[in-house]
Amino acid sequence: MNLEVFLFYAFAMLAIGSALLVVSLKNTARALFLFFITLFSMAGLFLFALADFVAITQIMVYVGGVLILMIFAFMLSNKELLADLQNISGSFLSLPSWQSVLLAIGFFVVILIGLKEWNNDMPEWILSNIKSGDIILPNDNNIQQLGIKFMTQYVLPFEVISIFLLMALIGAAHLSRKEENR
């Protein structure tokens, strides 16, 4: 077992473990901080997939933006929230958590089965790319390539996304605006 594999497993364990902790913690604030760990380890995993730019973006956007936003939101909703969070009790009509567990495990099993099937029958394009060696290698300059792609091949989706992002931000600002007349 070389270092690369070890690191991969370590990052995977860290991501999965922290994610499990996120969902199992009762304290939302802690969960939010644990979510950092998860996101970091996910970014690490991206590196193993030879997507360094994506990993960096992940850290910048998620950790620098999303998570801060969440913490802000958490703090904006006042402290009664904390009390509210304490009495988590499965009400009669609500789906008890064991059912959710069951459902999640069910999905997991299904996906695993799907993966197993998929392994036996990989898509044609992957096999042909592997054969022709048309795969990303660790020494490729990904960032440059991505820049070229964005400005050429994916320019339309890129622009659409930007406008969408703008709309989403304006929408979010509008929604969270305090309305006097309420």
Add this chain to the structure above:
Amino acid sequence: MITLTHFLVVSACIFCIGLYTVIAKRNAIMILIGIELMINAAILNFVAFSKYDKTNYGGQVFALFAIVLAAASVAVGLAIILNVYRHYKTINPDNITDLRD
């Protein structure tokens, strides 16, 4: 050797945990976190597959798109949560049952 399957299994784990969070948590912010988890699982898949597509870089490009979208969705989602909180004085979705018959 780290194969594609490794990534996919990890991604499946994260996805299922996100799924569980979305369904089981009694806190809107936690649900949002669950969603983020699921999106991250998807992004991981994109990235993993991207490795085999050097010509298009489709996976990485869309991973980037997805990250941006996830950020946008979080922003909108939090705005909604804040509004809901203002309106209902709670963010426990169990107590927001206006759609009940």
Add this chain to the structure above:
Amino acid sequence: MGLLSLLIFLPLIATALILLLPASMRQSYKYISLGFTVVQFALSGYLYTQFDNTVIGINQASGFQFVEQLAWIRLDLGSLGQLEIDYFLGVDGVSLPLLVLSAFVMLMAIGASWNITKSTKGYFALLMLLNMAVMGIFCALDFFLFYIFYEVMLLPLYFLIGIWGGANREYAAIKFFIYTLFGSVFMLLIIVGLYFSVINPETDAHTFNMLHMMNPNNYVDGSFFAYMNNYYEVLGIPARMLGFIVLFFAFAIKVPIVPLHTWLPDAHVEAPTPVSIILAGILLKIGGYGIIRVCYSIFPDAAADANWWLGLIGVISILYGALNALAQKDLKRLIAYSSVSHMGFVLLGVASLTAEGISGALFQMLSHGFLSAALFFLVGVIYDRVHDRYIYNFRGLASHMPTYTGFVAVAFFASLGLPGFSAFIGEAFVIIGTFNAESVGTGIPRWMAIAGSVGILLSAAYLLWTLQRMFFGQTRFKGGEEWASALTDVNIRERIILFPTLALALLLGIMPSLVFDKMNATVLNLVSLVSQYL
């Protein structure tokens, strides 16, 4: 538009007018009805004067007068051929007098409705609708048209009895309606059967034309009602006989015959006076008319076979009705039963199949039309005043209401067959014709004539007894002084109605030729039509 159409649809205009006028003009309804009916009566009088006595009617289109024939419904039914329904009107010696009678009785009924106050709009509209239907029945020569008028007639009567009637009116109205409908529903079956058996020789299409139905040559060989090669039987009764029986019962319910008469006393007792007048004066005649126009003319062979039974039913009706009348304590019910008895003569006379008998029967219908209408009107007079008509509650009315008693006495004697009044001519010639039947060989034995004449005796008995109980003796009322002051003598309006009626009965009794001349040719044709099958 011919005269007959005008006669039929005039009342419909009146109905429309009444319905259109606002309720604030409710006082005008009766004048509208009266006006239209007067015009109608004048029109029927004009028809009467223009009528040619020599044409023979019954089964020949050329024998009818004032004929109107329009193609009404023509429908291609594919393999079933062409559907042919005509708007076909005409009168002959049988229908003309009844037409005049109807117009007259309607006039009386409107006169009797003068004091109706309960929702006059509906009342007069229905009355006029009824008027239209009745006129239509007497004129229609297409069986389909006839049936439509026949059914239309039921509806206004049902409401007139059911809304403006006495205490038990719903029961009576429903009873009346069901009885009549029961008859007519089966009639419809026979009409359809006839339709598929008869073809119009000119167009080779099946037809509802009654005159075509009377000609044996128009029947399709082997069809259900065919004369030739007909082997159809229902419950062992040959098809043509079955058709006759069903049609006969449909009309006999109207006549009415015993034992299908029980609607009549109830309907009469519960109906308001004008409706009683129409019931007795016109409705019962439709039964007799239908038997002659439809049963005897379309099924002469079956009629010739069945006439013994018809005669028997007639005799039973005469005696049974008279005996029942003898036991009545309600004046109106008594008169209702006397109607049963008197209409028995019609049946007996028709069954005799002699010219005298049939003429007598037709005359009896007319005479009964006037007289029973007058009698019901007379009952209405005291009922209007004290709302009672129980015979034993009155005594010695003659001293208290002399003019009224005079009218009653004349009407009673006229209807018990005193010579000089129309009923006598009718009854006497029914008896004479029936007696003659055995000599002619129409199969009616003489004892029926004798038994029928006992009915005349009984009618004298119950009417005179009533006269004695109610009108003679010392004056004494159940209601005491209150009644005595309420029972005023007949007023001008009542006199205006009663006098012409009784005068007409007298006129017809003295000059029966007024009627007989019109119907002789027709009656002879009918007799020859039926007697060829004897």
Add this chain to the structure above:
Amino acid sequence: MTNILNISPILASMLIVLLPFLAFVIQAVLGRKSTSGIFSLVAIVMSTILSGFFVFSEVWNSIPLHADYTWFTIGEKTFDIGILLNNLTVLMQFIVCIIALPVHIYSKSYMKGDSGIHRYWMYLSLFCFAMLGLTISKNLLMMYIFWELVGFASYLLIGFWFTKDSAVQANKKAFLINRIGDLGFLIGISVLFTTFGTLDIVDILGKDGLFYHGIIDRNSGLMTAAGICFFLGAMAKSAQFPLHLWLPDAMEGPTSVSSLIHAATMVAAGVFLLSSIFPLFNETVLLIIAIIGTITAITSSIFALAQYDIKKVLAFSTISQLGYMMVAVGIGAWDAGMFHLATHAFFKCLLFLSAGAVIHEMSHLKANSNIDFDPQDMRNMGGLRQYMPKTFVLMSIASLALAGFPLTSGFLSKDAIVISAFEWALHQGGLYLVIPIILVIVSVLTAFYIGRLIFKTFFGTLRVKVGHEAYVHEAPKTMLIPLAFLAVCSFFFVFSLNPFSYANASIMNGLYVNYTFPEIYSLHTIIPITLTLTALISWWLGYNWYVKGKYPLNANSKLILLAQNQFGMNEWMMKTFVNPTIQLGKISFWFDKYIVDGIINGTSYILKQLSNLITWIDKYIVDGIVNGIAKLVYELGNAFRFVQNGRLQNYMGFALTVVLIGIIYLILR
């Protein structure tokens, strides 16, 4: 006179009939405004004059006349209004006029002051119209019409005092019994019509008529039936046993009416009818007529013996005399019958009118005293000779005529019948002799009861003690003059110049009939003498019994009560015919109400119950299934309602569960 006025007998006879009708109409229109009866009087006077001078004198013993006017046509048969003037009809018409006239005059004072007098005149004119029309009818249908109208007028007049219960009972009874006869008449007409196809008397019975061509067998069953039917008609109208019951009751009417209608004219119509159609009758029918006539004569004379009501005595006497006439018809001597009819009309009318005068006075007496007694009861009378001598004389003349005393008209006509009866019986031989012997007995009884009437009324002293005898006085002139006229007509010379032989009587000659039996001359002397002698003996007996007070019998003996009661025939009639008919009516009404109508109502009840049942099935079974399904779905929906709890996570959970299940399904497939 005819030449001056140039009125043909036909036209005159029509006028005779129509004048009273006109009077009737005028009186009916005027009503209470005219109480004098002047129209009726004028009409009857003119009718009488016309009848006497323009019809009777013209037609009597000359060629019969007849005229036809088409009335109406039924089928191919034409019915005429016909007038037939021959000896028989003009005689009858003249008798009616000549009797009606004095009665009218008499009524003027007799009915004075009655509140309904306008009706009286109206009815009387109607009666005259009908009766006169009856006499000259040529057509049997027309005769039937007048025949019934006569009955109707009689009904009205009997019930003239309609507030009296007995009067209205009596008129109903009279009309109904007459109706029985009318039915006989009608059936008879039907028989003739079906046999001959016409109802014209001349066409059937005339010299050239159908009857004499011998086409029709007179002895056939149908003709016998016809004869019996016509006789039934005559029986009712002429009050023959057992249909005579109405006549005694009919005395409830005013006495003047009784005298005209129920003594002289209407009741004789039966005899007239039989005489008119006499050739129709065969041996059997004639024998029946004779037997019934005999029974009538004897029974009613017996009844007359025991009556106390003065009018009832006369009523039974009328019936008895009508029996005589019937016997005359029955033996074939209808001319004698008509002769007796003529003479009887006068003296019986006179008897009634005199009795009326007596009753009139007795009523006055009653009105002026405070004692309540029956003014018609002979037991209250007596000694009236002193107060009403003229009336007494006139009534005695009538009584003698009734008893058949020589020199009176009754002597002639009654002898004619009795002698003919003997001749007939001797010709037939055997049991037939019973009939004339009974007639003789009846004659004796007649003399006795009329004697009894005279003795009880006029002899002795007034039995009712009022102390106001002064109120009883002679009848007024307007009453006496008609009486006197009638009394004159009761003597022989009016009918025959020979007081002892009917053979020369003009009526007998005028109506000459071929007898079927030979004349026996010895009888023509023996019979009158016997009858006169027996009458004298009976009077002597009666005088002893009633005037001298040597009454030998117990007035309350069963037999006398029975006779007074007409052997209980009225009650028997009620019990056998009237009550059962009413019972039958009640039964048939019960039947109608509970059986016929019950079946109808029962059917409707069953139908209603059936429809209730079907409604139940419809509601709980058919509709129940539908509702059950709906309910099931509802409950199911309700059960799953908790799914729709508004919790997003739940929805999502369910959605994902379903997706999971779907995927598993796809995998396992």
